[in-house]
């Protein structure tokens with residue numbers, strides 16, 4: 001069994017290059033199905049979700065190959081729109097293939113979306129989009145079928161802010177006939193990036209990044225080249241790492257505006273940040289203030305960052321509160337942190353953290369990508385060895401988690417444990 005081992009690492013300092021955003025990549029790779037010519041994408045990370053997309057592409061007849069730092073996609077020979085249920089359910093964003101293939105094929109058969117399990121991850125707003133555009137959706141045991149003889153533009157009012165359904169609506173409407181207007185649309189940079197990509201291919205999408213998006217359907221899309229935006233969620237976690245034991249971390253190749261709420265919170269807790277055009281440096285002072293976090297949709301404090309922020313707040317003396325109303329059950333990391341000695345109480349959608357206590361290494365399990373990063377960061381502040389299983393969750397989002405944390409001086413390594421043998425003990429030093 002694979003596990004990550006960490007130990008107390010003192011102040012972390014160094015520079016980390018930030019790869020392209022996972023959540024943009026997953027949308028843009030599926031969106032490439034809509035093109036009528038070759039698409040070249042730069043900045044797609046080497047992560048497990050992208051490997052699944054490669055498999056799906058092969059299954060539907062879409063050529064996808066890596067050449068150096070680029071991915072080249074030839075969507076001209078896609079010959080079917082049947083996505084294997086096992087592959088679809090091995091990651092969240094498989095639902096984008098439904099939106100992207102619908103206009104070309106009129107019928108898509110696809111397994112249910114998977115991804116990190118936060119107890120409830122509804123996709124009713126995606127279904128609402130397909131139906132609003134004139135499609136019929138049928139649910140079977142292990143898959144659902146979306147079919148439409150013709151997709152027709154419509155006015156769609158989202159019941160809640162959702163980045164996934166906003167993106168899927170843009171994919172489904174890009175080649176629909178007539179005008180689609182999305183109201184109460186999500187403002188996330190990944191929505192804007194997907195719209196920018198589609199527009200580069202000749203789509204007519206206006207207003208992405210505002211709450212009303214207008215899409216004038218076009219009959220075909222060309223090929224083109226696009227560079228994925230940097231991963232703001234990875235960048236945010238590394239900046240937090242600077243504050244753990246009082247260090248200095250620079251993240252490069254980032255768009256600082258995408259991290260506004262995170263940077264403001266870091267300043268509030270005593271981690272000073274300085275921004276350049278494409279880099280940010282965080283300076284940990286060794287003394288942190290407790291605070292209150294309320295995760296919300298962009299431009300609020302990202303739900304994906306409340307977990308790594310919890311690792312930081314464990315180092316801040318006093319009581320911090322972390323509330324997540326986007327995914328109210330996104331607290332699986334809390335029980336694991338308690339194993340390391342953390343005192344955190346959970347009430348409804350909030351974690352009440354008593355910070356400033358010593359942590360001690362132990363075995364913990366990562367149940368999702370950001371929980372894994374939170375545990376890894378906590379392990380860097382704990383006495384003795386912390387060993388994290390569930391590495392596959394972390395690898396869904398990080399292409400080289402060990403290498404990048406080592407580049408800022410973290411004592412972290414990947415191991416294999418033969419489960420027929422006694423597990424290594426986490427003795428405090």
Ligand SMILES: CC(=O)N[C@H]1[C@@H](OP(=O)(O)OP(=O)(O)OC[C@H]2O[C@@H](n3ccc(=O)[nH]c3=O)[C@H](O)[C@@H]2O)O[C@H](CO)[C@@H](O)[C@@H]1O
Pocket residue numbers: 023024026092093120121122123124125126127160161162163164165186302303304325326327
């Ligand atoms: C692949 C991808 O891009 N994943 C990201 C995406 O997930 P995901 O696309 O699942 O998140 P959404 O932005 O869609 O979800 C936001 C909120 O809307 C709700 N909702 C969503 C869809 C729906 O049909 N019905 C509904 O009620 C969700 O339960 C949640 O409360 O945004 C999340 C919030 O930033 C991130 O944590 C994920 O990393």
Ligand SMILES: C=C(OP(=O)(O)O)C(=O)O
Pocket residue numbers: 022023091092093114115116117304368369370397
């Ligand atoms: C929750 C996440 O991913 P997904 O939506 O793909 O499960 C994440 O990136 O933190």
